[in-house]
Amino acid sequence: MTLVKGFKEYAGEEAEKRQKIKGILATTFKKYGFELAETPIIEYEEFVRGENEADNVISDIFKLKDKGKRNLALRYEFTFQLKRLMRNRKLPYKRFQIGEVFRDEPTASNRFRQFTQCDVDIIGSTIRDEAEILALTNEALKNLGIEPVILVNNRKLLNEILEEQGVKEKDREQALREIDKLDKLRESEIKANLKKIGAEKILGILKKPESYFKKYRACKEIEELKEFCTYYNIKINFSPSIVRGLSYYNGNVFEVKTKGVKESIAGGGSYAFNSVQCTGLSFGIERVLLLSKVKTEKKETLIVSLGEDKKAIKLAEKLRKKGENTSILYGKPTKALEYANSYGINKVIFLGKEEVKKGKYKIRDMESGKETLEKM
Numbered sequence: 001m002t003l004v005k006g007f008k009e010y011a012g013e014e015a016e017k018r019q020k021i022k023g024i025l026a027t028t029f030k031k032y033g034f035e036l037a038e039t040p041i042i043e044y045e046e047f048v049r050g051e052n053e054a055d056n057v058i059s060d061i062f063k064l065k066d067k068g069k070r071n072l073a074l075r076y077e078f079t080f081q082l083k084r085l086m087r088n089r090k091l092p093y094k095r096f097q098i099g100e101v102f103r104d105e106p107t108a109s110n111r112f113r114q115f116t117q118c119d120v121d122i123i124g125s126t127i128r129d130e131a132e133i134l135a136l137t138n139e140a141l142k143n144l145g146i147e148p149v150i151l152v153n154n155r156k157l158l159n160e161i162l163e164e165q166g167v168k169e170k171d172r173e174q175a176l177r178e179i180d181k182l183d184k185l186r187e188s189e190i191k192a193n194l195k196k197i198g199a200e201k202i203l204g205i206l207k208k209p210e211s212y213f214k215k216y217r218a219c220k221e222i223e224e225l226k227e228f229c230t231y232y233n234i235k236i237n238f239s240p241s242i243v244r245g246l247s248y249y250n251g252n253v254f255e256v257k258t259k260g261v262k263e264s265i266a267g268g269g270s271y272a273f274n275s276v277q278c279t280g281l282s283f284g285i286e287r288v289l290l291l292s293k294v295k296t297e298k299k300e301t302l303i304v305s306l307g308e309d310k311k312a313i314k315l316a317e318k319l320r321k322k323g324e325n326t327s328i329l330y331g332k333p334t335k336a337l338e339y340a341n342s343y344g345i346n347k348v349i350f351l352g353k354e355e356v357k358k359g360k361y362k363i364r365d366m367e368s369g370k371e372t373l374e375k376m
Helices: 012-031 045-049 056-060 079-085 127-143 155-164 169-179 187-195 210-215 219-231 285-291 309-321 333-342 353-358
Strands: 042-044 063-065 071-074 093-102 114-123 149-154 236-238 249-257 266-273 276-284 300-305 325-330 347-351 360-365 371-375
Touching: 012 093, 012 114, 012 127, 012 285, 042 045, 045 071, 079 093, 079 114, 079 266, 079 276, 114 127, 114 285, 127 149, 127 219, 127 249, 127 266, 127 276, 149 155, 149 219, 155 169, 155 219, 155 249, 169 187, 210 219, 219 236, 219 249, 249 276, 276 285, 300 309, 300 333, 309 325, 309 347, 333 347, 347 353, 353 360
Parallel strands: 149 236, 300 325, 300 347
Antiparallel strands: 042 071, 063 071, 093 114, 114 276, 149 249, 249 266, 266 276, 347 360, 360 371
16 A cells, blocks of 8 residues: 555654654653643644744645534644643743644655654743753753754844845745745745845845844844853854744744754744743654664563463563563464564564473574573
């Protein structure tokens, strides 16, 4: 059976590695005081769209109808659901969520229509909280064997530059969307699009050294964030071309990369919901999976019953109570080793009349090939 384009399934070692990565991320999030949340995959389409109709991602939502002909949609991210979760919560409210999100967009080798997102958000945040989010991100990725490079910019700064250049307020969002495509399209193409709204000069400004931007008011927010990040002993890098696609961002924005990879592995920023300032960051498991040096240690025992089914079941239950992952195979020993190899099972126990009579069973270590006898 062929998979639907843009969807993928995972099994065996790859699935185990994904589970381990999720566990490492969740442990790190909890360490910083974030609590777990779970939200519905399906929402009313109107709620999913929110006030962000102009965002490109909104055009990529998966739409569906139920039997009552209600307009529904699959969640495309977790952040918009915080509008509901944050109600009646004591602030700051710190939550994390790991789960599937969906986007009906063009696919590529590392871009899927269903992917696992890991979000951390603080509702009721300050720049101090932004620094904590970046510290958490730095630690989480290092725990996964990834050396992060944290890039920071500010949406107010970009709007301040556009205002200085005389770009009309109604065209500024369009200008930001064009700048956000700098890592996807040719600069000449973006420049031509910006020229239509009188914003083409911003491309030259974005290439200027960091010292040039200190004259803008919003640069103070980046400087303050840098200061708090030093308290966590982490370095952040100013990158004036970072926009982040969603229009609700209203302050510092972040992207996290690593050497040798063009795409971001995490991203986020600060925004306001219900007039409450918030900040958050999102990891994509699929990209983390490609880069992570995490290794799974699968320890499993296979009991081969050679006509001693009752004894095999009793032994399996005994091992499981000790915490060992144990399977039973009822069949011929020649196929048992082949079976164990195909599933990466470490230890095989043969249990037949001879073993029962002697009170010892034969254990084969599948890695070394050595066999030993042990008491039952």
